[in-house]
Amino acid sequence: MSVRQSLLAILDRGDCYGSQLRSEYLRRTGASVNVGQVYTTLERLERDGLVERRGADDDGRVLWRVTAAGRLQARAWLGSASSTERRDDVALRIALALTLPGADVGPMIAAQRAAVRGALTEPEPDDENMDAVARAVVAAARRVRLEADLRFLDEVERMAADAVPFDLSDERPRRGRPVRATR
Incomplete structure (x- = not known):
C-alpha cells in the first residue's frame, strides 16, 4: 500500500503533524511506518504541490494540510482498483x-x-x-x-507431474556484453 497516498487520504480528514499522521496510519492499517519516512514523504508531497505547511500547533509541531490537488489525488486513489499482480x-x-x-x-x-x-x-x-x-x-x-x-x-x-525440464538453449542472443580487451 502506498504510504504517500495513505497520508494524503488521512490529511483529507483534517490537518495533522508528522507523528500524528504516523499514529493514524498505524491505527487505521496496522502497518508500521517509520516517522522519518512520514516526514520525507510529506516533504515530497509539498514539493509536488499536494500538501502545504499550515503553521504550527500550540506545541510548535508543524501542521500539514492537503491541497486541492492532493485531495483530488487521494480521493481518486481511494476509488481506484489496485492490481495484486506483482513479482511472486x-x-x-x-x-x-x-x-x-x-x-x-x-x-x-x-x-x-x-x-x-x-x-x-x-x-x-x-x-x-x-x-x-x-x-x-x-x-x-x-x-x-x-x-x-x-x-x-x-x-x-x-x-x-507434467513438467519437462530442459537444458540450456543452443540459440544465442544477438546482443551481449563484448569481452573487454586487456591492456
Whole structure:
C-alpha cells in the first residue's frame, strides 16, 4: 500500500503533524511506518504541490494540510482498483526449478506448504493501537491469501507431474556484453 497516498487520504480528514499522521496510519492499517519516512514523504508531497505547511500547533509541531490537488489525488486513489499482480518469488522459484534437469520440487513445495500452514495457525497480533474493524479486515485478507497460497501449491503439485525440464538453449542472443580487451 502506498504510504504517500495513505497520508494524503488521512490529511483529507483534517490537518495533522508528522507523528500524528504516523499514529493514524498505524491505527487505521496496522502497518508500521517509520516517522522519518512520514516526514520525507510529506516533504515530497509539498514539493509536488499536494500538501502545504499550515503553521504550527500550540506545541510548535508543524501542521500539514492537503491541497486541492492532493485531495483530488487521494480521493481518486481511494476509488481506484489496485492490481495484486506483482513479482511472486515463490511462483518464479518453483517455475525455474521445474525447468531444471535434476531439480526436485517436491521438498520445495512441502517446505512452502508447511510455512503457509504455520502462518495460518499463528495468532493474529493484538495491536491495541489499531482500530478493531481495520484489524479484522487485515486479518481476513491475510487468512484468505494464505488459504489461496495452499490452493496454489496443490495446483502446482499437480502440474509438476507434467513438467519437462530442459537444458540450456543452443540459440544465442544477438546482443551481449563484448569481452573487454586487456591492456
